[in-house]
Amino acid sequence: PSHPQVLLFHPPSMSDLAERIAKRSPAVQLGKLRWERRQGELDHMEVLEPYKVKGSIVMFLTDFDTPSSIIQQFSIMTKLPRLGPAVFKILSPCFPSLTLRGEGGEKGSGKKGEVYTTTTLARLISSIPKAKSGPTEIVIWDIHHLQERFYFEDDVIARLENSMELLVARLDEEVDRNMYSYHSSTKGPKQAIWVRGQPSTAPPPT
Numbered sequence: 001p002s003h004p005q006v007l008l009f010h011p012p013s014m015s016d017l018a019e020r021i022a023k024r025s026p027a028v029q030l031g032k033l034r035w036e037r038r039q040g041e042l043d044h045m046e047v048l049e050p051y052k053v054k055g056s057i058v059m060f061l062t063d064f065d066t067p068s069s070i071i072q073q074f075s076i077m078t079k080l081p082r083l084g085p086a087v088f089k090i091l092s093p094c095f096p097s098l099t100l101r102g103e104g105g106e107k108g109s110g111k112k113g114e115v116y117t118t119t120t121l122a123r124l125i126s127s128i129p130k131a132k133s134g135p136t137e138i139v140i141w142d143i144h145h146l147q148e149r150f151y152f153e154d155d156v157i158a159r160l161e162n163s164m165e166l167l168v169a170r171l172d173e174e175v176d177r178n179m180y181s182y183h184s185s186t187k188g189p190k191q192a193i194w195v196r197g198q199p200s201t202a203p204p205p206t
Contacts, residue, residue, distance in 0.1 A: 011063050053080060
């Protein structure tokens with residue numbers, strides 16, 4: 001069978017975002033999981049159509065903002081590399097952050113008995129098996145503490161990304177759309193088309 005260029009898996013809480021990603025990117029195909037919640041037990045999970053994973057670029061969109069499902073997500077992230085993907089990446093829109101006080105600050109003033117769950121999560125992710133091409137890559141957006149990249153061990157590559165450019169581009173699109181709607185309703189389609197991308201001092205069309 002033919003393999004998709006990118007196979008994107010996700011927990012149920014990230015279904016909406018994953019579907020929007022797939023709609024905007026034709027190369028992305030959503031991976032299928034069976035995720036059954038059982039009362040008083042751990043969730044039952046299964047990777048459906050596992051043959052699609054072998055040789056593919058596989059990504060997992062995490063939801064670390066929901067602590068109650070981290071163990072289940074970790075179970076899936078551990079299983080996927082064992083199915084033979086060429087590349088395996090973890091996408092993390094939200095990653096828990098340490099504070100300077102929690103880290104002891106510059107003077108090491110943190111409490112001796114404090115437990116830092118972010119460090120524990122980084123250790124768990126660092127234990128994820130490698131894909132065929134090498135270590136797992138975790139992509140983290142807008143991390144608040146750059147030192148967190150050093151909590152991952154050598155088996156995981158931490159890549160930090162900034163989404164501000166995407167946000168600014170999206171705001172520009174909204175402003176452009178609103179200006180078009182306004183000029184289209186007040187001055188006609190010809191004027192509205194010209195307004196797009198024109199500075200306020202540019203002369204209007206005749």
